[in-house]
Amino acid sequence: MLPFDALSTFLLVFPALFSIVNPIAGAFIFHEATKFRAEDDQALLARKVALYSLIVMLVAMWGGSVVLNLFGISIAALRIAGGLVVSLWAWSILSAPEAREERKRGEAAPAAEGDDVAFFPLTLPFTTGPGTIAVAIALGSSRPSGEALIPYMIGATAATLAMAVSIWLGYLYAGRIAGLLGPSGSRTLTRLSAFLLLAVGVQITIAGVTDVLAPLLAARR
Numbered sequence: 580m581l582p583f584d585a586l587s588t589f590l591l592v593f594p595a596l597f598s599i600v601n602p603i604a605g606a607f608i609f610h611e612a613t614k615f616r617a618e619d620d621q622a623l624l625a626r627k628v629a630l631y632s633l634i635v636m637l638v639a640m641w642g643g644s645v646v647l648n649l650f651g652i653s654i655a656a657l658r659i660a661g662g663l664v665v666s667l668w669a670w671s672i673l674s675a676p677e678a679r680e681e682r683k684r685g686e687a688a689p690a691a692e693g694d695d696v697a698f699f700p701l702t703l704p705f706t707t708g709p710g711t712i713a714v715a716i717a718l719g720s721s722r723p724s725g726e727a728l729i730p731y732m733i734g735a736t737a738a739t740l741a742m743a744v745s746i747w748l749g750y751l752y753a754g755r756i757a758g759l760l761g762p763s764g765s766r767t768l769t770r771l772s773a774f775l776l777l778a779v780g781v782q783i784t785i786a787g788v789t790d791v792l793a794p795l796l797a798a799r800r
Contacts, residue, residue: 584727588734589741592718595779596636596742598669599714602749603756605706610753612701622751627697628706629747635707636715636739641732643716654720658787661717664710665780673770673777706746715739717783 609628613621647657722731749756 582730584730585734585737588731589738591779592735592738593741594775595665595714595718596711596738597745598775598779599665599711600632600706600742600746602706602742602746603760605746606749606753606756607762608705609701609750610757614754621753624697624701625747625750625753628701628750629743631698631702632707632746633739633743635702636711636742637736639712639715640719640735640739643712644720647716655787655790657720658717658783658790660787661713661720662780662782662784662787664713665717665783666777667780669774669777669780673774721783721786 609625613624616624644654644657718735722728722735
């Protein structure tokens, strides 16, 4: 059952991360921010951003809930809050993707000049900003206990690695993607991804509500 459970977790985590990061749409802005640089420089930036993004997502996923526990925040509360944040974020993307792209474009503008731009602003806040961190924490807090923990961690970590590879490939071939899809194609893909993210957010919220209500319902029996 371990391979199946790990695959199920992968299929849950990867769409959630892909929807919030959206490396395809991000490739357009990365291309605009770095198009005046040499190709070798662009390729190096793409690798660095992918690596830094991987670190940010893994730390948030597996360490974020531990940090929150220091403040006395329960896993159930985190799931509900995280699910609501993810759902609202997805709804904002569905309703106004152009405004979100414009905001990200402004965040990435400093990357057009300067040398040390791989982490800030290309990784934070452009690629893996607050929304991505919130999703990663919510997904990490949804991990089960007991025997199901190992396949969940394997699947979630594999999905995070796949997300980092997607970021690297998307940014590496940003110029080609921009010419292939065009602005309208990017917005269509963004809306489809946002719909999947909305469903994931609702599912995370349901898990949190279930954690709160289950003991109360069991006590009444």
